[in-house]
């Protein structure tokens with residue numbers, strides 16, 4: 026039996042043949058596949074604009090840039106997330122502020138976020154942890170009134186819904202990632218989704234060195250070869266090879282989402298009666314969907330966590346912990362003075378969390394292996 030990871034890509038023959046077609050075409054990068062994938066994403070996510078990037082972290086860097094956040098400004102996010110959620114803000118020279126998490130959703134508590142806002146706050150970056158859509162509606166109006174830009178880190182949440190609202194509602198920009206463990210993959214890749222034309226223009230500029238060729242924007246010449254570098258951007262472009270894969274993957278996104286929810290439902294039914302674990306129940310409402318990038322299991326007793334982690338790995342199940350709180354990383358302790366005890370709910374969560382396998386290609390036999398191990402523990 027292969028090692029059963031906590032997450033893994035699903036690639037089929039259609040994906041492979043689409044990539045091969047692009048390899049044989051005229052364009053390997055900056056060809057037609059990029060805008061084709063952007064249009065498909067807009068359609069799938071129900072938004073106006075999409076800008077693809079070479080990875081999700083670069084996409085977030087673009088979103089922080091587009092927000093206008095500057096050196097010394099502050100942004101608020103959750104301590105229970107991957108480093109990338111905050112790194113874009115750090116690249117801009119901004120100062121990270123954390124809001125402790127809610128015990129039930131594992132997302133930053135919306136009331137805590139509102140309380141943490143001050144005159145220096147320029148951006149709030151809520152993360153839909155595991156695929157449970159953030160209650161964006163609760164925070165968006167009060168933050169918008171203060172001119173704060175909301176960047177939704179929806180890396181875990183492609184296809185998620187809450188009361189009929191989607192990842193792009195009640196936020197200024199939403200980021201999705203196409204890393205192989207995420208819902209669909211391009212190898213590396215990511216995108217910002219937005220309904221705002223100004224953000225869209227700034228994101229496109231940022232992705233391509235800050236260079237524009239748009240005749241209406243050019244200041245100093247209109248010659249046919251002419252372009253202008255207007256801002257300091259980066260080369261954060263994605264290739265046509267990757268986008269060919271992304272277009273093919275997106276066609277299967279609903280099928281993937283269904284399988285993830287099916288697995289989560291089976292886990293919940295199997296484990297809800299076990300004293301040792303706290304597990305998540307999928308929503309049984311078509312307007313509220315957890316996209317289950319992760320299936321986080323909380324050990325009731327933090328003393329069991331290490332033993333459980335090692336036991337699963339010894340038995341071929343490559344579980345993972347999501348996440349080591351960001352404020353406890355040496356970089357954050359050294360540069361911003363964070364310390365143990367700053368965010369007690371997040372730290373308690375970290376002490377008890379283990380993510381067990383959930384991905385569309387998980388076979389019934391592999392699923393059964395995980396269940397048997399968990400029941401025996």
Ligand SMILES: *Cc1c(COP(=O)(O)O)cnc(C)c1O
Pocket residue numbers: 080081082083106107109110152178180181202203204207214215
């Ligand atoms: C995956 C992920 C990202 C983006 O990561 P990339 O690997 O750069 O695409 C951002 N935030 C979170 C929470 C993630 O899990």
